[in-house]
Amino acid sequence: MADIVLDKVSKSFPDGTVAVQDVDLEIADGEFVILVGPSGCGKSTTLNMIAGLEDISSGELRIGGQRVNDKAPRDRDIAMVFQSYALYPNMTVRENMAFPLRLAKLDKATIDQKVDEAAKVLELTPLLDRKPANLSGGQRQRVAMGRAIVRQPKAFLMDEPLSNLDAKLRVQMRTVVSRLQKKLGTTTVYVTHDQTEAMTLGDRVVIMRGGAIQQVGPPQELYDHPRNLFVAGFIGSPSMNFLHAAVEDGKLRTALGDVPIGDRIRRELEGADAPRELILGIRPEHFEDAELIDDEARARGMEFTAPADIVESMGSDKYVYFTVEGQRASAAELEELAADAGADFSGGGGNLVTRLSAESPVQEGEDRRVWFNLEKIHLFDPSSGRNLTLHEGRSAGTLGD
Amino acid sequence: MSRRAPLSENKKAERKLGWLLCAPAALVMVLVTAYPIIYSVWLSLQRFDLRFPDERKFIGLDNYVTVLSNEFWWTAFGVTMLITVVTVAVELALGMGLALVMHRTLVGRGIVRTAALIPYGIVTVVAAFSWRYAWTPGTGYLANLFDGSAPLTERASSLAIIMLAEIWKTTPFMALLLMAGLALVPEDLLKAASTDGATAWQRFTKVMLPVMKPAILVALLFRTLDAFRVFDNIFVLTNGGNETSSVSMLAYNNLIRGLNLGIGSTMSVLIFITVAIIAFVFVKLFGTAAPGSDDGERR
Amino acid sequence: MADTTTRAKLRWGLIDVIVVVFALVPVLWIASLSFKTPATLTDGKFWPREWTLDNYKSIFDTDQFVRALVNSIGIALIATLIAVVLGAMAAYAISRLDFPGKRLLVGVSLLIAMFPQVSLVSPLFEIERQLGLFDTWPGLILPYITFALPLAIYTLSAFFKQIPWDLEKAAKMDGATQAQAFRRVIAPLAAPGLFTTAILVFIFCWNDFLFAITLTSTERARTVPVALSFFTGESQFEDPTGAICAAAVVITIPIILFVLFFQRRIVSGLTSGAVKG
Numbered sequence: 017m018a019d020i021v022l023d024k025v026s027k028s029f030p031d032g033t034v035a036v037q038d039v040d041l042e043i044a045d046g047e048f049v050i051l052v053g054p055s056g057c058g059k060s061t062t063l064n065m066i067a068g069l070e071d072i073s074s075g076e077l078r079i080g081g082q083r084v085n086d087k088a089p090r091d092r093d094i095a096m097v098f099q100s101y102a103l104y105p106n107m108t109v110r111e112n113m114a115f116p117l118r119l120a121k122l123d124k125a126t127i128d129q130k131v132d133e134a135a136k137v138l139e140l141t142p143l144l145d146r147k148p149a150n151l152s153g154g155q156r157q158r159v160a161m162g163r164a165i166v167r168q169p170k171a172f173l174m175d176e177p178l179s180n181l182d183a184k185l186r187v188q189m190r191t192v193v194s195r196l197q198k199k200l201g202t203t204t205v206y207v208t209h210d211q212t213e214a215m216t217l218g219d220r221v222v223i224m225r226g227g228a229i230q231q232v233g234p235p236q237e238l239y240d241h242p243r244n245l246f247v248a249g250f251i252g253s254p255s256m257n258f259l260h261a262a263v264e265d266g267k268l269r270t271a272l273g274d275v276p277i278g279d280r281i282r283r284e285l286e287g288a289d290a291p292r293e294l295i296l297g298i299r300p301e302h303f304e305d306a307e308l309i310d311d312e313a314r315a316r317g318m319e320f321t322a323p324a325d326i327v328e329s330m331g332s333d334k335y336v337y338f339t340v341e342g343q344r345a346s347a348a349e350l351e352e353l354a355a356d357a358g359a360d361f362s363g364g365g366g367n368l369v370t371r372l373s374a375e376s377p378v379q380e381g382e383d384r385r386v387w388f389n390l391e392k393i394h395l396f397d398p399s400s401g402r403n404l405t406l407h408e409g410r411s412a413g414t415l416g417d
Numbered sequence: 418m419s420r421r422a423p424l425s426e427n428k429k430a431e432r433k434l435g436w437l438l439c440a441p442a443a444l445v446m447v448l449v450t451a452y453p454i455i456y457s458v459w460l461s462l463q464r465f466d467l468r469f470p471d472e473r474k475f476i477g478l479d480n481y482v483t484v485l486s487n488e489f490w491w492t493a494f495g496v497t498m499l500i501t502v503v504t505v506a507v508e509l510a511l512g513m514g515l516a517l518v519m520h521r522t523l524v525g526r527g528i529v530r531t532a533a534l535i536p537y538g539i540v541t542v543v544a545a546f547s548w549r550y551a552w553t554p555g556t557g558y559l560a561n562l563f564d565g566s567a568p569l570t571e572r573a574s575s576l577a578i579i580m581l582a583e584i585w586k587t588t589p590f591m592a593l594l595l596m597a598g599l600a601l602v603p604e605d606l607l608k609a610a611s612t613d614g615a616t617a618w619q620r621f622t623k624v625m626l627p628v629m630k631p632a633i634l635v636a637l638l639f640r641t642l643d644a645f646r647v648f649d650n651i652f653v654l655t656n657g658g659n660e661t662s663s664v665s666m667l668a669y670n671n672l673i674r675g676l677n678l679g680i681g682s683t684m685s686v687l688i689f690i691t692v693a694i695i696a697f698v699f700v701k702l703f704g705t706a707a708p709g710s711d712d713g714e715r716r
Numbered sequence: 717m718a719d720t721t722t723r724a725k726l727r728w729g730l731i732d733v734i735v736v737v738f739a740l741v742p743v744l745w746i747a748s749l750s751f752k753t754p755a756t757l758t759d760g761k762f763w764p765r766e767w768t769l770d771n772y773k774s775i776f777d778t779d780q781f782v783r784a785l786v787n788s789i790g791i792a793l794i795a796t797l798i799a800v801v802l803g804a805m806a807a808y809a810i811s812r813l814d815f816p817g818k819r820l821l822v823g824v825s826l827l828i829a830m831f832p833q834v835s836l837v838s839p840l841f842e843i844e845r846q847l848g849l850f851d852t853w854p855g856l857i858l859p860y861i862t863f864a865l866p867l868a869i870y871t872l873s874a875f876f877k878q879i880p881w882d883l884e885k886a887a888k889m890d891g892a893t894q895a896q897a898f899r900r901v902i903a904p905l906a907a908p909g910l911f912t913t914a915i916l917v918f919i920f921c922w923n924d925f926l927f928a929i930t931l932t933s934t935e936r937a938r939t940v941p942v943a944l945s946f947f948t949g950e951s952q953f954e955d956p957t958g959a960i961c962a963a964a965v966v967i968t969i970p971i972i973l974f975v976l977f978f979q980r981r982i983v984s985g986l987t988s989g990a991v992k993g
Contacts, residue, residue, distance in 0.1 A: 685838045
């Protein structure tokens with residue numbers, strides 16, 4: 017067991033492209049850290065550099081306090097779980113799991129004992145004599161995990177280990193991975209493109225974009241206090257709503273009406289070249305059917321009326337999609353997020369996703385009065401993407417000061 | 418960027434390894450083909466008869482004039498072209514049928530494939546002898562069909578038998594190449610075409626053929642060039658008698674039987690040029706469907 | 717419903733039979749001839765009326781055939797071995813490494829695959845005479861390797877591309893050195909592809925007639941296909957048909973064995989090379 021430190025680690029290719037740029041990251045001993053981001057953000061490259069499967073162009077990588085830049089993977093004492101599982105097809109499950117131990121030249125009795133132990137933990141015992149070809153996807157995944165844990169390495173690296181499983185099994189395996197990591201207490205770096213996995217699994221989440229770290233923190237902090245537009249849009253499902261907002265007369269003119277601005281934001285906006293155009297971000301759960309709001313809450317937010325297009329009843333609550341008039345919010349980061357989600361068509365107009373209480377009697381097609389919480393809204397600078405409402409690490413809505 | 422250097426070092430090592438691994442194969446292939454073909458151009462410009470080595474002399478293009486104004490050459494050329502066109506056309510049709518059988522048959526797929534591989538694998542000379550004896554009066558089971566006449570002593574029937582032997586031997590290879598193309602046709606696509614109301618024939622022409630086009634072109638190109646080289650069957654079946662020589666037979670006869678290196682080389686060069694033209698026309702006509710054209714991708 | 721599938725099966729079965737008969741008749745015919753006695757050889761019947769092994773005895777009694785058989789086996793095996801080794805090296809580089817000139821190599825091997833072999837006959841004849849390679853094993857092995865290489869490279873590249881190379885990384889993470897990763901993980905996976913390629917290349921070498929007849933002149937290096945066409949029988953007046961057929965059957969046996977035991981591999985080797993090559 018050991019901590020892993022990335023000190024200004026970069027990866028660039030001979031043709032000049034930079035895959036990873038100046039990544040600084042300290043992963044504590046026993047910590048479970050998730051690297052997440054859209055494809056091509058450098059998360060897998062970063063993982064491969066930690067593994068030693070790719071050279072580090074510059075910077076330093078330390079595992080357990082030791083510089084390992086120039087060490088071969090086999091000398092780093094870390095195990096990796098691959099997306100494709102990378103099980104050796106010519107070996108049985110037992111031989112697959114024993115492989116790293118045999119390479120380490122352990123004696124036969126020890127190997128058998130360790131493999132049996134690991135197989136028991138992962139409920140693989142009845143499958144030990146099968147070949148990978150005769151296993152289901154979930155079983156293969158478990159064998160891949162077994163091969164990693166069997167040698168008790170300093171750290172686990174996992175490269176999208178669950179992405180080849182079907183949705184239900186993925187949720188199930190998520191808890192298996194989580195429980196296993198807690199039980200073994202081994203430092204783990206886990207790469208995924210799935211923000212739900214990132215939110216649910218890790219002690220800390222590292223969001224990457226274009227080879228650079230955007231924000232590092234516990235899942236809840238990233239969710240509540242995204243540092244920029246990208247993080248705000250990436251974390252959360254359904255994702256945050258973004259609306260165009262123009263600063264006029266000390267207020268924000270938006271499709272949901274005029275939003276008042278708190279003193280601190282005003283001060284910031286009065287600065288030299290503060291943008292006149294902003295992006296307003298509101299998470300779906302910060303809306304509520306105005307009928308269901310008590311007076312105290314009503315005072316903390318504001319209301320608007322819009323036609324409800326679609327109502328999706330989830331049982332515990334309702335997702336209601338509204339159409340609102342007005343300009344669409346535009347920023348490079350938002351387009352990148354949309355492209356990553358495969359949403360190259362938006363359906364036109366401003367669409368608002370809200371999560372209302374299940375008790376709301378909202379009907380499709382009707383105009384509905386909707387409330388939203390002003391304390392929870394975010395304001396972003398469209399050119400830099402910076403979250404303007406974030407103040408000393410905390411955001412307090414537009415009213416805060 | 419202080420550690421930039423080792424990276425390109427790595428890249429350099431990869432290149433070096435790539436070249437090192439390819440060098441022996443490339444060297445052998447080029448040495449055994451490029452040098453001799455250039456050498457044969459040189460030989461073709463000389464009067465060089467091994468029976469009269471003292472008369473060796475540079476004579477420019479005289480050999481080409483001799484060959485190209487010789488009716489034997491043009492007869493052989495015509496025979497070769499005829500065999501090529503007929504056999505490739507028949508093989509394409511039969512091969513497509515066989516490919517469909519091997520790909521789709523409900524029963525005995527293994528048996529059919531195994532049986533089809535036998536003509537592919539068998540030594541051409543062996544097959545040629547089988548056909549020869551089959552058509553030999555008195556001996557053969559097929560010759561009796563024609564009242565004991567000797568089909569291998571007449572030009573038309575000889576050519577037909579040569580083509581039959583060629584077709585029997587190489588249809589399976591054609592079929593295998595086409596089957597590779599068939600395997601690329603997604604089953605869902607055929608189902609979709611069925612639900613869209615296409616008949617079996619329409620599914621074949623409108624859905625399967627377009628998808629298979631690259632495979633068909635590759636098969637055609639390879640078989641055409643291969644058919645143009647026809648030699649073994651003619652050697653055994655007629656030995657080039659009754660004007661059934663192919664250009665390869667003629668080149669062989671001039672070299673080994675005539676020991677005329679100059680004329681033999683001239684024919685070699687002419688055959689090489691013809692094959693190059695055929696290949697060129699194929700690629701030009703049908704675009705670059707040649708295999709390997711998409712080989713750039715990694716892993 | 718069951719009725720239509722039965723009928724479909726019957727129809728396919730019938731087509732299968734036609735294909736099998738068409739493919740096998742010439743082979744059965746020459747085998748049948750090889751078992752006929754001299755007296756019944758010219759009876760024109762498909763099956764022998766009297767069976768004899770004399771034809772086989774006679775060919776194995778003559779040095780002519782035995783020498784040719786040894787030559788055929790030796791030359792084909794050596795050429796196969798070398799072609800597969802060189803082909804595997806090149807195919808590994810093509811499928812795994814990035815280097816300039818890769819496409820050129822693929823193009824060159826494609827050209828060689830289409831090359832008219834008869835064009836080489838005259839110059840090789842002369843070159844080999846000068847180098848003393850004429851009528852020797854190396855004199856045949858060399859052109860065999862050359863023309864087998866494109867086949868080997870295409871087939872092996874297709875096979876190598878199918879190998880999940882992630883496994884190499886996995887083995888390294890599991891603590892293997894580069895050599896161990898190759899020996900214990902990659903080599904066992906590559907073996908079937910190498911074996912299939914070896915069969916295809918062997919068939920190619922075993923089959924050749926053109927080079928064998930032009931680049932040999934005596935029993936020193938003459939292979940069976942060529943020896944067949946020089947068979948004269950024990951005396952000049954004896955009909956060599958029986959002997960030729962017996963010899964033909966002998967050299968067909970390995971092909972039949974390959975096809976029977978490795979049909980699946982041969983088909984996959986030929987088709988994968990054709991599509992992906």
